[in-house]
Amino acid sequence: MKPNFSLRLRVFNLNCWDIPYLSMHRADRLKRLGDFLNLESFDLALLQEVWSEQDFQDLRQKLSLTYPDAHYFKSGIIGSGLCVFSRHPIQEVIQHVYTLNGYPYMVCHGDWFCGKAVGLLVLHLNGLVLNAYVTHLHAEYSRKKDIYLAHRVAQAWELAQFIHHTSKSADVVLLCGDLNMHPKDLGCCLLKEWTGLRDAFVETQDFKGSEDGCTMVPTNCYVSQQDLGPFPLGIRIDYVLYKAVSGFCICCKTLKTTTGCDPHDGSPLSDHEALMATLYVKHSPPQDDSSPAHGPAGRSALMGVLREAWTELGLGIAQARWWAAFAGHVVVFGVFLLALLCVLAVGEGAREMAVLLWTPNVGLVLGAGALYIFHKQEARGLCRAQAELQHILRRERETQDLGSEPPLDPPLATEGGHG
Amino acid sequence: MKPNFSLRLRVFNLNCWDIPYLSMHRADRLKRLGDFLNLESFDLALLQEVWSEQDFQDLRQKLSLTYPDAHYFKSGIIGSGLCVFSRHPIQEVIQHVYTLNGYPYMVCHGDWFCGKAVGLLVLHLNGLVLNAYVTHLHAEYSRKKDIYLAHRVAQAWELAQFIHHTSKSADVVLLCGDLNMHPKDLGCCLLKEWTGLRDAFVETQDFKGSEDGCTMVPTNCYVSQQDLGPFPLGIRIDYVLYKAVSGFCICCKTLKTTTGCDPHDGSPLSDHEALMATLYVKHSPPQDDSSPAHGPAGRSALMGVLREAWTELGLGIAQARWWAAFAGHVVVFGVFLLALLCVLAVGEGAREMAVLLWTPNVGLVLGAGALYIFHKQEARGLCRAQAELQHILRRERETQDLGSEPPLDPPLATEGGHG
Numbered sequence: 003m004k005p006n007f008s009l010r011l012r013v014f015n016l017n018c019w020d021i022p023y024l025s026m027h028r029a030d031r032l033k034r035l036g037d038f039l040n041l042e043s044f045d046l047a048l049l050q051e052v053w054s055e056q057d058f059q060d061l062r063q064k065l066s067l068t069y070p071d072a073h074y075f076k077s078g079i080i081g082s083g084l085c086v087f088s089r090h091p092i093q094e095v096i097q098h099v100y101t102l103n104g105y106p107y108m109v110c111h112g113d114w115f116c117g118k119a120v121g122l123l124v125l126h127l128n129g130l131v132l133n134a135y136v137t138h139l140h141a142e143y144s145r146k147k148d149i150y151l152a153h154r155v156a157q158a159w160e161l162a163q164f165i166h167h168t169s170k171s172a173d174v175v176l177l178c179g180d181l182n183m184h185p186k187d188l189g190c191c192l193l194k195e196w197t198g199l200r201d202a203f204v205e206t207q208d209f210k211g212s213e214d215g216c217t218m219v220p221t222n223c224y225v226s227q228q229d230l231g232p233f234p235l236g237i238r239i240d241y242v243l244y245k246a247v248s249g250f251c252i253c254c255k256t257l258k259t260t261t262g263c264d265p266h267d268g269s270p271l272s273d274h275e276a277l278m279a280t281l282y283v284k285h286s287p288p289q290d291d292s293s294p295a296h297g298p299a300g301r302s303a304l305m306g307v308l309r310e311a312w313t314e315l316g317l318g319i320a321q322a323r324w325w326a327a328f329a330g331h332v333v334v335f336g337v338f339l340l341a342l343l344c345v346l347a348v349g350e351g352a353r354e355m356a357v358l359l360w361t362p363n364v365g366l367v368l369g370a371g372a373l374y375i376f377h378k379q380e381a382r383g384l385c386r387a388q389a390e391l392q393h394i395l396r397r398e399r400e401t402q403d404l405g406s407e408p409p410l411d412p413p414l415a416t417e418g419g420h421g
Numbered sequence: 422m423k424p425n426f427s428l429r430l431r432v433f434n435l436n437c438w439d440i441p442y443l444s445m446h447r448a449d450r451l452k453r454l455g456d457f458l459n460l461e462s463f464d465l466a467l468l469q470e471v472w473s474e475q476d477f478q479d480l481r482q483k484l485s486l487t488y489p490d491a492h493y494f495k496s497g498i499i500g501s502g503l504c505v506f507s508r509h510p511i512q513e514v515i516q517h518v519y520t521l522n523g524y525p526y527m528v529c530h531g532d533w534f535c536g537k538a539v540g541l542l543v544l545h546l547n548g549l550v551l552n553a554y555v556t557h558l559h560a561e562y563s564r565k566k567d568i569y570l571a572h573r574v575a576q577a578w579e580l581a582q583f584i585h586h587t588s589k590s591a592d593v594v595l596l597c598g599d600l601n602m603h604p605k606d607l608g609c610c611l612l613k614e615w616t617g618l619r620d621a622f623v624e625t626q627d628f629k630g631s632e633d634g635c636t637m638v639p640t641n642c643y644v645s646q647q648d649l650g651p652f653p654l655g656i657r658i659d660y661v662l663y664k665a666v667s668g669f670c671i672c673c674k675t676l677k678t679t680t681g682c683d684p685h686d687g688s689p690l691s692d693h694e695a696l697m698a699t700l701y702v703k704h705s706p707p708q709d710d711s712s713p714a715h716g717p718a719g720r721s722a723l724m725g726v727l728r729e730a731w732t733e734l735g736l737g738i739a740q741a742r743w744w745a746a747f748a749g750h751v752v753v754f755g756v757f758l759l760a761l762l763c764v765l766a767v768g769e770g771a772r773e774m775a776v777l778l779w780t781p782n783v784g785l786v787l788g789a790g791a792l793y794i795f796h797k798q799e800a801r802g803l804c805r806a807q808a809e810l811q812h813i814l815r816r817e818r819e820t821q822d823l824g825s826e827p828p829l830d831p832p833l834a835t836e837g838g839h840g
Contacts, residue, residue: 073812076805077520079798091819095812096582097805099520101496117801122586163515167541170590354776361780368787379498382536386495386516393492393514400510 009128011281014039014047015178015242017138017217017274019224020083022054026224027269032057035271036064039087043068044278046125047087048136048178051272053116058085075136078103078117084136084179086123094124098164101383102153104140106376113140113150120161120179122168130250130283133172137161137179139189142239145231152318154182155311156387158189162196163390173250174283175199177243180217180274185238192311194243195304202242202254202279211259212236217275221262224273242279251286254279305398308391315388319381326377329370336367428547430700433458433466434597434661436557436636436693438643439502441473445643446688451476454690455483458506462487463697465544466506467555467597470691472535477504494555497522497536503555503598505542513543517583520802521572523559525795532559532569539580539598541587549669549702552591556580556598558608561658564650571737573601574730575806577608581615582809592669593702594618596662599636599693604657611730614723618662621673621698630678631655636694640681643692661698670705673698724817727810734807738800745796748789755786 019025020032039047047069052058058074065072069087076082077099086092097119104113120137139157140150148154158181169175177199183190185201193199203215212219216236218229230237246252258278263270340363346356438444439451458466466488471477477493484491488506495501496518505511516538523532539556558576559569567573577600588594596618602609604620612618622634631638635655637648649656665671677697682689759782765775 073808076801076808078801079794081801091816092812093816094586095809096586098517101518117798167513167515167587168589170587357773357776361783364780364784365787368784375498379536382495382497382500389493389495390514393511397510397512 007128007285009130009283011046011127011132011174011176011283012042012044013176013178013242013279013281014042014044014276015049015136015240015279016047016272016276017050017180017240018052019272019274020052020054020057028057031271032061036061038271039065040068042278043089045089046123046134046176048134049085049087050136050138050180051083052085053080053083055081061085061087073121073123075119075121077119079115080112080117082117082119082121083138084119084121086121086134086136088123088125090125090127092123093126095122096168097121098160100139100157100160101386102156102380104150104153107373111141111143118157120164122164124172130173131171132174132176133165133169135161135165135175135177135179137177137181139180139182141182152315152321152384155189155192155314156318156384158183158193159196159311159387159391162193165197165199169197169247172247174246174252175244176281178241178277180240182239188307188310188314191307195300195307197243197245199243199245202244202257202277202281203238206254206257206279208256209258210256212261212275214238215257215259217259217277218273219262219275222270222273222275223262224270225262229273240274240277242277244281246283246286249285250283252281252283254281256280301398305395308395312388312391312395315384315391319384319388322377322381322384326374326381329374329377332370333367333374336363336370339363340367426547426704428549428702430465430546430551430593430595430702431461431463432595432597432661432698432700433461433463433695434468434555434659434698435466435691435695436469436599436659437471438691438693439471439473439476441476447476450690451480455480457690458484459487461697462508464508465542465553465595467553468504468506469555469557469599470502471504472499472502474500480504480506492540492542494538494540496538498534499531499536501536501538501540502557503538503540505540505553505555507542507544509544509546511542512545514541515587516540517579519558519576519579520805521575521799523569523572526792530560530562537576539583541583543591549592550590551593551595552584552588554580554584554594554596554598556596556600558599558601560601571734571740571803574608574611574733575737575803577602577612578615578730578806578810581612584616584618588616588666591666593665593671594663595700597660597696599659601658607726607729607733610726613662614719614726616662616664618664621661621663621676621696621700622657625673625676625698627675628677629675631680631694633657634676634678636678636696637692638681638694641689641692641694642681643689644681648692659693659696661696663700665702665705668704669702671700671702673700675699720817724814727814731807731810731814734803734810738803738807741796741800741803745793745800748793748796751789752786752793755782755789758782759786 020028055074062072065087069089071088071092073086073092073095075084075097099117099119103118104111106114118138118140120135123134125132125134140154142148165175165177181190203209209215213236216238217240218225219236220230220234227234244252259275260271343356343360343363346352439447474493481491484506488508490507490511492505492511492514494503494516518536518538522537523530525533537557537559539554542553544551544553559573561567584594584596600609622628628634632655635657636659637644638655639649639653646653663671678694679690762775762779762782765771
């Protein structure tokens, strides 16, 4: 690689709202999306909510000349909805499916069935290693009473940890996707503080697009006021985030969004707005910036966010345990009732009623049993994320107790050395 | 770090067979395990099948002076069973739960409820970064008719990928655990070929212990001949695997196993044998050994294993799809039967029989529905692993087609450079 080279990276991100049988004008929108991607020839196009694998295959065929490499991330029952088209060979792929992703009995919300995940692509661009991540977190259906908050915080933490641990040897890290979080939401802060990723909208030198960079806007004909909740002017929940590791620097020269309509013919590509970023990667003097949040102020902000997330997960754990205990009691009550119905069925008096009540009661016991298992698993998943946060907070306390010195290690058997 | 230092690392691994209410002499075995670990003061003790979190807490308290840091990996309904005790501060922890882990309806085998996972600990030892992984894969209940083979291969692949992507900046990588695979099993070869990890038993300069390094042996009073299946002399399914990355080399000076009895008083610590390895890490001239399998021979062996795994996963996918289709048909049949029962219940002739058959039929529809969802998810999980393998095989083919040259990248917008 030339020592002072500069690499331009053009990136496209869109939540495509491609739900078979449910999304409006799906075929037409995908056709126009394909045309647009072919015309613009981005380096990377990262898409979410492509719920139909056939649609991905159709797009792949259409884009095969401009984007020779592509990948569809499979998971869950329906899929992750994530896919990517690349102008450059994808060297490696891996994905991580989030442990927690809503509730199976919330069928109308459907997130649980999707197997939401984060996908990672490793690209080698002129000797530079680019880790590009694409993700889609659990939707927020009510801002006021968000029953999925703990799950989304846990997902944001898993995402941050996955990026932190898989990008240690990357030169440039890029994360695109629909985070379903506003810029100042806890999960979003947690993600940015722990990974050191920067927000293209905040950092860009030149922004063109919707007001305040919103990615769901009222002018989009597929967006209802109900979707926007208490933010009638729009919300920003889709992101392009990036960072460069020591030896490189990265900046966002331009960021564009669509504004509720197709860049060419006026009708929107999706209910979300597309993001188009032009990033420049350059060499820079090496700095020690590989670990999260530097300097006392940065460290203190990080610890504050970690503590807040720890508390939020604690509330989620209490809730999950309450539901598990409730379901457990219902199982016991149901089993007792089943025994009672058996006794009644043997006698003559209420035989028919006993037989009639048998079905709903068996359903009750099985349903409550499944609920018990599910919420036990939920509590454990939240506890796991909390334990990881707890570990970091404890390490930080120990470090502070030793006056900013790392805690003393026990003697290791080392030998020799004349350096 | 001194330029030619040498670091000694003493590691202990044991599948503890700590199942509340089921395992024999549990309290006594754990007490003796704690005493032994305190006495030996290893650098790291990595344990599997500690299914009781209370037992972990008791051990933690008992070992707190010798092993100041510890972590329990929570997951699934029961837990992952994985925990670790460390004489050195654990800098970071993360875990990955395997996508596939058996079948919920195989209650007697129980693996599905456990949330089998791989846990990662990052340790900084005298400036050296050690990534230590601990894991436990799905058990093999029948060698002849192994219905979990595809799941175990998928787990081995996920494990290999997790290690490959999270250890890129580590100096030394260590993997301990119960892989439930024999050394030449497909999953084991896949793991070793893709990660470059070496087997302590094969590499050690000095081995003491059970014949052929077996970790389940007939002399252990908790092991029945049924457990050993067609291998009456014992099986080797627990491992210490390791590698050093460029700039370091690692060797296993000694490897010991227990031999069906406690090192001190004669009765065994578990139904598995413990592994105790003494590893030495030294500086070595930098070599380009960060990517999997080098040289044409190594590359060809790797591709062979990847192809074999791809085929095995394909068989698993076909099986999963068959079950999903079968369950789907049962759902349709059950719904038809329910409609028929409704008609019969309205009439007079067979009313009581119709009411009596209602319960089992509702159960049939619900059960088959759950089975359908489960096997759809299973097929998708296997497809995902297969797609990752496919990606690597395709990249390899492209590279070979271009005469060992990497495929040509489309022009990237790069500027400047006078180097």
